[in-house]
Amino acid sequence: MAKERKKATRASRNTGGRKSVPVGRARAQRVIEVPLAAPDLLPALDILRDPGRSVDARLEALQTIQAASFALLDFDSVRPDYIAALRQAAEDQDPELRQRALGILAREHDGFAQEALLEGLRDPARALVGPDKALQLLSYDPHAGVYPIARDIIHTSEDESTRREALRVLAGDPASAAVIEDVLADKNEPSAIRRMSASALHALNPDKLQRWASSAVLDTAEDADLVATGLTALTQFGDAKAIADNKQLRKRMSQLQEQGPAKIKQLARRFVKKYDL
Amino acid sequence: MTVHASDPLAESAFVQWVEELERRRDTTALLELLREQHRIYEEQSSRRIVKMRGWILVLLSHGELPAAALPFVLEDLDTSLDPYLVGAAALALRAYPQPRPEFAPFVLRALENIRGHDQPLSFARYGEYPRSVDASTAVRELLATAAWLGHHGTALAPRLLALGDAGTLPLRLRDDLDTALRAIDGTSRDAKDEACCSFVLDLARFSWRPSERQDATSVESTVFEDQSGVLSTYHDLFSGGPTIVAFFYTRCDNPLKCSLTIWKLAQVQRLLESRGVAGQIRTAAITYDPAFDLPDRLRTFGKNRGLRMDSKHSLLRAVDGIAPLRSYFGLGVSFAASLVNRHRIEVFLLDRRGRIAGSFQRLHWDEAHVVDQAISLLSDPPVARSPGTVWRGLPAVGPSAAIIMACLPKCPLCWSAYLSSAGLTAFAFNAYPRALQLVGVLLLIHLGSVFWRARSTGQWLGFGLSLVGTALVGATIWSGPDAQPLATVLVSAGALVSALGRRPSQWFLRIRQVIQAGIFRRTVERT
Numbered sequence: 001m002a003k004e005r006k007k008a009t010r011a012s013r014n015t016g017g018r019k020s021v022p023v024g025r026a027r028a029q030r031v032i033e034v035p036l037a038a039p040d041l042l043p044a045l046d047i048l049r050d051p052g053r054s055v056d057a058r059l060e061a062l063q064t065i066q067a068a069s070f071a072l073l074d075f076d077s078v079r080p081d082y083i084a085a086l087r088q089a090a091e092d093q094d095p096e097l098r099q100r101a102l103g104i105l106a107r108e109h110d111g112f113a114q115e116a117l118l119e120g121l122r123d124p125a126r127a128l129v130g131p132d133k134a135l136q137l138l139s140y141d142p143h144a145g146v147y148p149i150a151r152d153i154i155h156t157s158e159d160e161s162t163r164r165e166a167l168r169v170l171a172g173d174p175a176s177a178a179v180i181e182d183v184l185a186d187k188n189e190p191s192a193i194r195r196m197s198a199s200a201l202h203a204l205n206p207d208k209l210q211r212w213a214s215s216a217v218l219d220t221a222e223d224a225d226l227v228a229t230g231l232t233a234l235t236q237f238g239d240a241k242a243i244a245d246n247k248q249l250r251k252r253m254s255q256l257q258e259q260g261p262a263k264i265k266q267l268a269r270r271f272v273k274k275y276d277l
Numbered sequence: 278m279t280v281h282a283s284d285p286l287a288e289s290a291f292v293q294w295v296e297e298l299e300r301r302r303d304t305t306a307l308l309e310l311l312r313e314q315h316r317i318y319e320e321q322s323s324r325r326i327v328k329m330r331g332w333i334l335v336l337l338s339h340g341e342l343p344a345a346a347l348p349f350v351l352e353d354l355d356t357s358l359d360p361y362l363v364g365a366a367a368l369a370l371r372a373y374p375q376p377r378p379e380f381a382p383f384v385l386r387a388l389e390n391i392r393g394h395d396q397p398l399s400f401a402r403y404g405e406y407p408r409s410v411d412a413s414t415a416v417r418e419l420l421a422t423a424a425w426l427g428h429h430g431t432a433l434a435p436r437l438l439a440l441g442d443a444g445t446l447p448l449r450l451r452d453d454l455d456t457a458l459r460a461i462d463g464t465s466r467d468a469k470d471e472a473c474c475s476f477v478l479d480l481a482r483f484s485w486r487p488s489e490r491q492d493a494t495s496v497e498s499t500v501f502e503d504q505s506g507v508l509s510t511y512h513d514l515f516s517g518g519p520t521i522v523a524f525f526y527t528r529c530d531n532p533l534k535c536s537l538t539i540w541k542l543a544q545v546q547r548l549l550e551s552r553g554v555a556g557q558i559r560t561a562a563i564t565y566d567p568a569f570d571l572p573d574r575l576r577t578f579g580k581n582r583g584l585r586m587d588s589k590h591s592l593l594r595a596v597d598g599i600a601p602l603r604s605y606f607g608l609g610v611s612f613a614a615s616l617v618n619r620h621r622i623e624v625f626l627l628d629r630r631g632r633i634a635g636s637f638q639r640l641h642w643d644e645a646h647v648v649d650q651a652i653s654l655l656s657d658p659p660v661a662r663s664p665g666t667v668w669r670g671l672p673a674v675g676p677s678a679a680i681i682m683a684c685l686p687k688c689p690l691c692w693s694a695y696l697s698s699a700g701l702t703a704f705a706f707n708a709y710p711r712a713l714q715l716v717g718v719l720l721l722i723h724l725g726s727v728f729w730r731a732r733s734t735g736q737w738l739g740f741g742l743s744l745v746g747t748a749l750v751g752a753t754i755w756s757g758p759d760a761q762p763l764a765t766v767l768v769s770a771g772a773l774v775s776a777l778g779r780r781p782s783q784w785f786l787r788i789r790q791v792i793q794a795g796i797f798r799r800t801v802e803r804t
Contacts, residue, residue: 145322
């Protein structure tokens with residue numbers, strides 16, 4: 001980050017003493033201008049903190065300050081004020097401002113943001129953002145304490161997007177491997193959920209995923225998307241010797257090359273080619 | 278108050294507890310709560326632990342800070358990137374009875390570490406997150422501590438001046454900076470204070486004489502998997518020569534802890550090479566997070582930090598979990614399920630029997646000093662070299678063959694007597710030549726085993742006894758049974774001396790080790 005800041009500062013010095021540097025486009029296609037020195041951000045901080053200003057103006061101020069946090073070497077001089085303003089904005093009435101502020105704080109592993117997001121997952125009435133977004137923001141920090149809540153969500157939530165985010169979070173938690181295995185094995189689960197479980201299990205226990213992949217490919221009643229996932233896993237990460245010794249698997253590959261959806265045929269051919277079967 | 282491992286302590290209960298301890302001025306109990314192994318930290322999130330530990334430091338700052346609190350306070354200044362912990366540690370340090378020059382480098386490092394991480398802080402109530410721009414910050418607390426150090430903080434002056442010049446200090450902290458600079462420059466410097474002593478370093482390093490070292494029996498059969506997936510026991514890995522062992526985990530989010538520890542271990546390896554002892558002193562790093570840190574992750578983590586990884590230098594995961602090691606090493610670590618939620622820096626020196634001979638904890642350790650200490654362990658009294666895992670059972674072959682051979686009849690008369698007692702006289706004539714062949718084979722196996730053992734241990738007495746005994750057995754087959762008892766005794770004695778060592782007093786220990794090796798093999802098979 002320091003290098004990026006130095007580079008940006010050098011670039012700003014090369015602008016011939018102009019007051020600011022264009023770095024991007026705001027919501028209304030306006031060029032955002034970043035001041036050359038951190039103290040010049042104080043007016044933008046005032047706007048961000050002021051609930052009486054329009055949401056557009058506050059979002060623009062936020063974008064300016066966020067750009068400056070990468071661009072200015074002396075940004076540390078306003079950093080505590082920026083964090084204080086973000087904490088205030090995270091509880092604002094406007095959902096977009098709230099989400100943007102929480103997103104920045106969560107990337108900083110900010111304790112206030114993490115506690116607010118966890119609280120919202122426990123008690124939806126107090127949630128500052130939707131549960132899927134909260135899970136996504138909490139996943140930035142594996143130490144945030146979200147794993148037990150994500151495990152509960154897998155069992156209790158009916159929202160597919162939220163459950164998918166929960167599985168993505170749990171891909172970093174070895175204690176959840178059994179839960180993920182159960183979801184993967186459950187043919188009543190939606191295909192997208194099971195595919196996310198496969199991805200999570202690969203991160204936690206690649207050997208277990210390989211065992212599941214072999215059985216999924218051999219299972220003639222398995223969903224085609226899951227067979228494709230299994231084939232991909234075996235092709236990318238399979239043990240060549242175990243595959244060569246597996247007569248059933250080789251026979252099944254011959255079948256899959258000839259019948260079934262085009263995607264499966266293609267994956268089966270790729271598998272056979274890779275392992276020279 | 279009792280805390281059970283299964284249920285994490287509620288924040289309200291924690292606050293009530295520690296504030297009661299503070300009211301009773303029970304600093305000993307408060308310090309006990311700062312140990313990472315304490316059950317109050319089990320199953321908590323890292324964020325909550327930051328708040329809990331920070332609040333204990335704040336409470337400690339309300340009275341006089343005892344010397345026993347310094348390792349915890351200085352640790353957070355040395356390695357923490359969390360503004361709340363750094364601010365609370367700076368606050369607590371000011372409660373120490375007198376400022377000391379040794380504290381200045383820690384304040385200096387904290388000022389460097391916290392750059393890019395500072396935020397508004399509140400120490401008025403537990404867990405408060407201020408939204409006001411007037412709140413204190415970690416840098417403000419560090420400046421206040423610099424001012425408290427006064428002339429003892431001379432080492433801080435250049436950094437503080439640079440902080441003012443760089444423009445990275447919030448405008449409202451200018452007065453705090455000026456106050457700190459005035460306090461440092463405004464008093465006369467005491468030459469005695471400038472010479473830094475080992476006061477602080479002594480807080481973070483420990484060593485034990487050979488007679489005081491705890492036996493490693495409880496962990497000897499612990500099975501490890503290295504970065505290449507090879508399985509070995511603690512005994513295999515850490516017996517036969519000194520080892521430098523560090524603890525870490527790949528998901529550690531503080532680059533000043535685990536990442537730096539492995540990088541420094543790589544520096545240690547280079548120092549060992551440059552001093553010509555890389556073949557005699559091993560290095561190892563053991564993960565706190567064996568469920569997540571699979572061999573691939575270990576290998577990548579080590580490779581990215583320039584670590585040499587081979588049979589003598591490895592990254593390890595305990596396949597059955599970290600619990601036995603946590604207990605034996607007294608590791609300063611706590612967990613939420615399998616994920617580490619707080620740990621200290623810890624590096625250990627193991628002697629040639631795998632016992633802990635020294636440790637470096639909490640504060641950053643010096644690579645050269647660790648290498649010096651490890652080299653000093655080379656002069657410990659030697660113990661018998663441990664054979665490799667594959668050949669571990671071979672010494673047992675010698676005694677077994679010798680015992681079977683001793684029990685077998687070795688002349689026609691003895692053979693007739695044995696079979697007669699079993700009512701099988703008629704078989705004696707046919708059985709005798711085959712028994713001779715069997716005795717010959719057993720003797721050859723026995724001699725080969727004893728020779729191999731003697732070559733690896735350098736102790737040839739057992740082989741000598743067996744060789745003489747074997748020669749006598751051969752002679753008695755052709756010349757008569759007179760010398761046969763002596764021959765059998767010599768072969769048996771040779772086998773025992775070879776397998777168990779020259780001193781009968783150590784035989785019990787060796788037999789126990791062989792039994793443990795059997796337990797290990799069963800564990801590996803289960804795994």
